[in-house]
Amino acid sequence: MKKLLTKHFSILVPVTSHLYILLFVYAGFSKLLDYENFTVQLAQSPLLSAYAGVVAPVVICMEFILSLLLIFRKTRLTGLYGSFFLMIAFTIYIYLILNYSDFVPCSCGGIIEKLNWTEHMIFNFSFVILALLAIAFSEKEKHTRKHMVLFKISLPSLLAAGVVVGLFLSSEHIIKKENNFIRRFGQHSLRDEKALDLGANSYYFAGMAYGQIYLGNYTAPLVLTSVDTSLTTKVQAKLELDNTALPFRSIRIQIESPYFYVYDGNIPIIYRGKLGDSQARTISFEDCYFSQLQVIDSINFAFRAQSRSTKSQVLGRLSLNREPKVTLNYGLLEKQIDGMFDTDGKLLRDNSTDELAYIYSYRNEILVINKELQLLQKLHTIDTISHAQVQVRRLSDGRHKLDAPPLQVNKTSVLYKQVLFNESMLMGKFESRKAWQQAAIVDMYSTGKQEYLGSFYIYHRGENKMSQMLATDNYLFVLRGSEIVRYRFAQAVTANFKTGEAENPKQSKQ
Amino acid sequence: MKNLKSLILPAAIILIGAGAALATNVAKNSDANSQTGYYIDSSTGECRQSPEMCSTTPGDLCTWDDGSTIHSLFQADTECSVSLYKPAN
Missing domain, CATH: 1.20.5 (Single alpha-helices involved in coiled-coils or other helix-helix interfaces)
Structure with missing residues (x-):
């Protein structure tokens, strides 16, 4: 009986080895043939994102080397130990994904991808058992001592567990805190698209108040349009200014309840009116010229202007009740090349926290500023462009001109409850080129936690691309062509919004 | 030997x-014309398989009606990010 059993078991070692060879050769070749896809999937995996570039070739190489080792009788046992180690690592990886992640596509290659997670676990587990039996039998043939076998088996198991868990933990840290430009699209951040046709593509977001989205119009500058958040009714109102005898060039409207503001930085003027009323009165005239403006409150404004003395961009504050009214902070915007184009960017305001932010267009930097224009922190977007790539020529008349089309990093952005939504112009590592042709890519950052949160797509509709965003507690509104589109935020996004101090005192920073 | x-x-x-x-x-x-379409489950945000077959050749967007909602379908490889189109025939 014992002899019979031994005879049966003796086939086990070559059978197991050949099964492993078949599996590894098949899986290895499948990955190799679809290598780009394999790396894309690994990068989206919540466990290995940061190491996709290393893990991909290493796994494929290991599969081929182990196949070779398993072929020859002399190296077979080593091969079995290696296979045992790799299979355990795969199994732990799947286990972690099942328990610590919402969804990750399998990156195992070929038809093995068609298995569901439970089937996959059973599949892997049976291979682990096979390897274990084959190892035990081979060691018995060699008369290795029992506790030595036990040690030799537990070592690769522990090592595999350690490697996978270690990679997982450090990958999480790298992706969130020191991202090396790998985007995460894991959880779908937006749901339920709803659109309303506004009839023209010249609208821009003026702000939000009393549950209404306010829109300005570049071609009809004094028409204020409001749309309710369910996108059902659209109301238009014509604004009236107390002084219109000025050569306006670019009139803009901004809403900060209970007021609306009308301004044109080319002419140093700001008007203010009460929402619901169409009359606006001049509150600031000839105080300062500016190229961008953010309303802090009814008498305080932050702006960006061109400094006459340094000929570069500068951030400033206009306070109607102080003397002098205008203060400039030269230290905020850092000149890298010419101080004009390289410091270009967008001045944003988070109306829930009163913080301001300046996002450079041509480098991966964000300045978070308080309303007194003091720098609170510097953040970096996940791309690697830390130095603006702008070629500028100074013309003989003193003007600056761009020489080559610059490399734009950040396009449109919005800051809401310490979450920054930023449309990026740069493709990250292991991303699908096709997706970039079909959608705008928006990255989310938490300015409070100084972390990268994830990314999502805003699809183009035909030729129309997203031009602007507006975030609220539950929705992201987007202008795309002549449409205003509403997306509902997933809970995974809104969980990052900074809540009121009373609700969650732990999160408050000030 | x-x-x-x-x-x-x-x-x-x-x-x-x-x-x-x-x-x-x-x-x-x-087979560009027999790509399984995947949709985004709006309650969980997951990328799920639909019974619909679509094509990678650009044309009308591939959709699937689950009875209550019409979903736009995607290729699953890249996490519901690449749109699929209706098969031409």
């Missing part, structure tokens, strides 16, 4: 494995 003989089986297995990988890869890529 005996050594050489013992290599026949592994060699055959390697050929089978590589051949099968090649075959599944070709099958996956060649």
Whole structure:
């Protein structure tokens, strides 16, 4: 009986080895043939994102080397130990994904991808058992001592567990805190698209108040349009200014309840009116010229202007009740090349926290500023462009001109409850080129936690691309062509919004 | 000679494995018109498989009606990010 059993078991070692060879050769070749896809999937995996570039070739190489080792009788046992180690690592990886992640596509290659997670676990587990039996039998043939076998088996198991868990933990840290430009699209951040046709593509977001989205119009500058958040009714109102005898060039409207503001930085003027009323009165005239403006409150404004003395961009504050009214902070915007184009960017305001932010267009930097224009922190977007790539020529008349089309990093952005939504112009590592042709890519950052949160797509509709965003507690509104589109935020996004101090005192920073 | 003989089986297995990988890869890529469509489940945000077959050749967007909602369908490889189109025929 014992002899019979031994005879049966003796086939086990070559059978197991050949099964492993078949599996590894098949899986290895499948990955190799679809290598780009394999790396894309690994990068989206919540466990290995940061190491996709290393893990991909290493796994494929290991599969081929182990196949070779398993072929020859002399190296077979080593091969079995290696296979045992790799299979355990795969199994732990799947286990972690099942328990610590919402969804990750399998990156195992070929038809093995068609298995569901439970089937996959059973599949892997049976291979682990096979390897274990084959190892035990081979060691018995060699008369290795029992506790030595036990040690030799537990070592690769522990090592595999350690490697996978270690990679997982450090990958999480790298992706969130020191991202090396790998985007995460894991959880779908937006749901339920709803659109309303506004009839023209010249609208821009003026702000939000009393549950209404306010829109300005570049071609009809004094028409204020409001749309309710369910996108059902659209109301238009014509604004009236107390002084219109000025050569306006670019009139803009901004809403900060209970007021609306009308301004044109080319002419140093700001008007203010009460929402619901169409009359606006001049509150600031000839105080300062500016190229961008953010309303802090009814008498305080932050702006960006061109400094006459340094000929570069500068951030400033206009306070109607102080003397002098205008203060400039030269230290905020850092000149890298010419101080004009390289410091270009967008001045944003988070109306829930009163913080301001300046996002450079041509480098991966964000300045978070308080309303007194003091720098609170510097953040970096996940791309690697830390130095603006702008070629500028100074013309003989003193003007600056761009020489080559610059490399734009950040396009449109919005800051809401310490979450920054930023449309990026740069493709990250292991991303699908096709997706970039079909959608705008928006990255989310938490300015409070100084972390990268994830990314999502805003699809183009035909030729129309997203031009602007507006975030609220539950929705992201987007202008795309002549449409205003509403997306509902997933809970995974809104969980990052900074809540009121009373609700969650732990999160408050000030 | 005996050594050489013992290599026949592994060699055959390697050929089978590589051949099968090649075959599944070709099958996956060649048929532009039979791509399984995946949709975004709005309650969980997951990328799920739909019963609809779509095409990678640009045309009308591929959709699937689950009875209450019409979903736009995507290729699953890249996490519901690449749109699929209605098969031409």
